[in-house]
Amino acid sequence: xxxxxxxxxxxxxxxxxxxxxxxxxxxxxxxxxxxxxxxxxxxxxxxxxxxxxxxxxxxxxxxxxxxxxxxxxxxxxxxxxxxxxxxxxxxxxxxxxxxxxxxxxxxxxxxxxxxxxxxxxxxxxxxxxxxxxxxxxxxxxxxxxxxxxxxxxxxxxxxxxxxxxxxxxxxxxxxxxxxxxxxxxxxxxxxxxxxxxxxxxxxxxxxxxxxxxxxxxxxxxxxxxxxxxxxxxxxxxxxxxxxxxxxxxxxxxxxxxxxxxxxxxxxxxxxxxxxxxxxxxxxxxx
Ligand SMILES: C=C(O[C@@H]1C=C(C(=O)O)C=C[C@H]1O)C(=O)O
Numbered sequence: 001x002x003x004x005x006x007x008x009x010x011x012x013x014x015x016x017x018x019x020x021x022x023x024x025x026x027x028x029x030x031x032x033x034x035x036x037x038x039x040x041x042x043x044x045x046x047x048x049x050x051x052x053x054x055x056x057x058x059x060x061x062x063x064x065x066x067x068x069x070x071x072x073x074x075x076x077x078x079x080x081x082x083x084x085x086x087x088x089x090x091x092x093x094x095x096x097x098x099x100x101x102x103x104x105x106x107x108x109x110x111x112x113x114x115x116x117x118x119x120x121x122x123x124x125x126x127x128x129x130x131x132x133x134x135x136x137x138x139x140x141x142x143x144x145x146x147x148x149x150x151x152x153x154x155x156x157x158x159x160x161x162x163x164x165x166x167x168x169x170x171x172x173x174x175x176x177x178x179x180x181x182x183x184x185x186x187x188x189x190x191x192x193x194x195x196x197x198x199x200x201x202x203x204x205x206x207x208x209x210x211x212x213x214x215x216x217x218x219x220x221x222x223x224x225x226x227x228x229x230x231x232x233x234x235x236x237x238x239x240x241x242x243x244x245x246x247x248x249x250x251x252x253x254x255x256x257x258x259x260x261x262x263x264x265x266x267x268x269x270x271x272x273x274x275x276x277x278x279x280x281x282x283x284x285x286x
Contacts (some may be wrong), residue, residue: 029082030089037090046187048139049090052169053191055083056274059174060195063281072282073175077112080174084115094119096132097142098182105180109172110142113184126154133166133185141166145181146230146242153232155242158185158270159202168200168271176276183273190272192248198226198275199249202268203241207233209263214241221259223249238265248272 006014040049059076066072087093097110099122107122121138123129132138134157146155158166170184183200190199201223205214211228218225224246233239249256249269259267 026082030086033086033089040090047091048186048188050087050093050139050169050186050188051191052184052186052188052274053193055079056174056193056195058083059277060193063277072277076175076277076282080113081115084113084118088115088118092139094121094138095140095142096121096123096129096138098123098126098129098144100124106142106144106182109180109182110140110184113142113170113172113174114140126152127157130154130157130166130185133187134164136187139186140169141185142172142182143185145171145183148230150230153230153242155200155202155230155270156232156240159204159240159268161268167269168273171198171273171276174274174276175282176278183271185271189251190248190269192272193274196246196275197248197272199245199247199272200229200270201243201245201249202270203243203259203264204238204266205241205263206265207237207239209239211241213263215243217262217264218243218245218259220262222255223259242270 037049059079062075062079063072066075084093093114095110095114095118097106097120098104099106107120110120111118121132123132126143129138129141129143133141143154144150146153158168164187166185166187167190168183169186169188169190172182172184173179201218203214203218211231215225215228225243226246227244229242229244231239231241249272251269256267256269
């Protein structure tokens with residue numbers, strides 16, 4: 001006998017039961033967040049409760065166990081909204097976003113990553129976004145991915161190694177789209193994300209050092225440079241290069257000391273971010 005198709009009413013009753021279970025679990029998850037807040041107080045991060053590395057670890061784990069037809073991209077989107085609500089419940093959480101003109105797209109990137117209802121201010125100047133974060137008026141700043149042709153190199157504000165300097169903590173969108181990209185900054189120490197990370201290094205050299213010499217210096221110290229994002233020569237003389245390297249770089253990483261010889265005089269890790277999820281991660285290809 002062919003199986004009888006359940007009635008619409010029966011299917012909707014099943015969806016109602018599932019919704020109750022999901023809802024109960026969200027309510028329960030939120031009660032744990034309050035305890036996490038207490039457990040974090042006194043650790044690094046001060047009054048900032050966002051932990052980008054941990055969020056990516058959670059997403060990597062869920063994507064690995066995902067099954068069925070529900071789109072992985074939407075799974076990521078749902079959890080991004082959950083994380084943001086939970087961070088907001090733990091303490092201050094607000095965004096400063098670069099908006100050079102209407103419709104520039106950075107607000108959408110910020111909302112997709114940090115939640116629909118998180119307080120947000122928009123700024124025409126990249127320097128203002130950095131200041132909002134450095135001075136504690138915003139928790140996270142969203143800025144354009146640096147390029148050599150930009151009028152202002154905002155990343156030059158991140159080259160201090162003093163504690164409290166904003167650091168790059170994410171690259172947006174976390175789901176690769178081939179469209180507009182941004183970097184997110186916060187006054188947080190970089191943390192590994194449990195998978196492929198990239199570190200952004202600011203490298204100081206003499207004004208005559210060639211790009212090839214800087215990249216060779218990094219390779220000799222054991223780094224794996226994957227891109228030179230920008231180079232600026234300061235009026236005071238030195239040249240600063242922004243280089244992406246594969247993998248996490250911790251503060252005491254011995255490669256940092258090894259690299260400061262030859263053409264490289266100083267090196268600062270201006271942040272670390274997880275590699276965005278690729279189409280391959282999201283389409284479930286092996
Ligand atoms: C709950 C935490 O705080 C925040 C919220 C997270 C979550 O909802 O899973 C994860 C990381 C943090 O951004 C945590 O640090 O574990």
